[in-house]
Amino acid sequence: MSNACILCDSSKSKVVAEIPDLWLERLDKIFKYVQCENCGLIYQSPGLSREQLMKYYSFEYRQTQAKKTYFHCIGLRRRAKIVTGNRNHGVLLDIGSGNGEFIRFMRDNYNWEVVGLEIDCELAKTSVNLHQLKVFCGTLEEVNFNNNQFDAITLWDTLEHVPDPSNTLKEIRRIIKPDGILILRLPNYDSRDARLFGKYWCGFDSPRHLFVFNERTINELLMKANFHVEYTRSDIGSYLNFIKSIQFWMIGMGFSINFRRFFLRLLKTPISRLIGFVFMAIKDVGGKGSELVVVASPSK
Template sequence: MENVPRETSQENPSKEGFSGIKKLDLKDYFLTGEKFEIYEDSETEVLYTLPQPIENLGKYYESKNYISHTDGKKSIFERFYQMAKSINLNNKLELINKVSNGKKILDYGCGVGDFLEHLQKNGYNVLGMEPNDSARRIAQSKVGIEKVRSTEIEQNQEKFDVITLWHVLEHIPNLNEIINQLKNHLTENGRLIIAVPNHKSYDAEYYGKYWAAYDVPRHLWHFSVTSMSKLFNNFGMKIESTHPMKLDSFYVSLLSEKYKGNKLGFINAIRVGLKSNSKAKKTGEYSSMIYVIKAEK
């Protein structure tokens, strides 16, 4: 893993210790307005955010509008998000039923616990890990205090048939360390199921620096189908299959229109979302992708 950008614990890391080609100048449109840069690692093609304010990263989540840490349904974005989440719950369960016969599942970065609750109701033995205190408490109220812990996976000796990360991998500072730990917590035939945004999608190309799924600096890493394959190959793992998250193109486009300052961008967001999904039928580059990953024997 020598060529993957090293993680750092500095509060305001400089470019020193990172290698790559500068791709974009961005800013935090969601909360602070601070400026950041995107670089590409030459080996894996993973994009990464600089600077990475690791020691102070929590402040960038401190907003009642950070949607994955709440059950809010007031704004148009919250209502669309909750609708999409409800639809996706069944799709996620169906995927797990296809790729695994096991019933023991870890949802790493479980948010407010809706997926855990859905799994539990369908007979699965679940454990969730979530670093955010308020989100973790909501999740615990749904599935039980003992079923949701902080994300200190190295202190857990259990193995799981499936470990899921739904839009979580891009948030993890110590990326290499956590991937290795997750691999070590899989059963012999276990799978990682990982969903991440795809910066090679049409909606990413269309919105450019305003593409909401860059979400710097909360998203420290940015992936494509190619970079996910290269990254996990470095851990002796391979991608078995990929699956689109077609609703994400619409939600991300809605937010991107907002970041562009287009208050009446709903119609254009629908148009861009439709076009993104249409183009992805040929290219395979959907706005968000699900990867089913297993260790090579």
């Protein structure tokens, strides 16, 4: 991957963080994140190729992503509401569909016709076999959907993993209907969590996240791909993300596994969650939550 900024083509950048893979605790290799001095976009430099990256999506990583909890179901419902708040029905494509839980939720509860796209063929196969979902395996470019095929396209925590988000958005623009809706959820670099945790903020998720956006950079990228932003939300602070950042911090600081387990169990008790919920609401006031939700439509 070239080291020039994909948003403004400038090659002037400064290092903002050097981080190992904290999630999988592989601390020997460090990955560098830089910020474009012209437009402010943050990206991994040099960026890993798809082949190199796949090593960091291990079975272990997938397992930790697929945990089912009560709070997880609240999250699913919240995501569904963002879609149904903008469109009532149609064909939905979820890019980065993982185990297919979101498209399954949309099909079973809201009667949407759903299609998934997942780069991990094992995960794609599981969702097809277990829930009779239609899930393609590969990249968006490889699948080559028809023009104007989808009423809604969602990318939950996906665009930051893609090697060229600019191209991905242009391809999405081709396959979305002219009156379709695009919904993205991304880590928010302008969040208080990003300031508080620095390189331990889970929004980096080094080395799997190749880009880190804020409201301004994602808006500009969308405009370049011929979308206009309907609205952006970053008021949904996530307690689970906060816990993940604490976990990353503890790993980085070398806390023992026993202490980390004890502390995480403490943070996940109902009373901690309740306190956490209130704390998040105060901490993330003014759109400073750790997640950015962007709803955009194709420009005419």
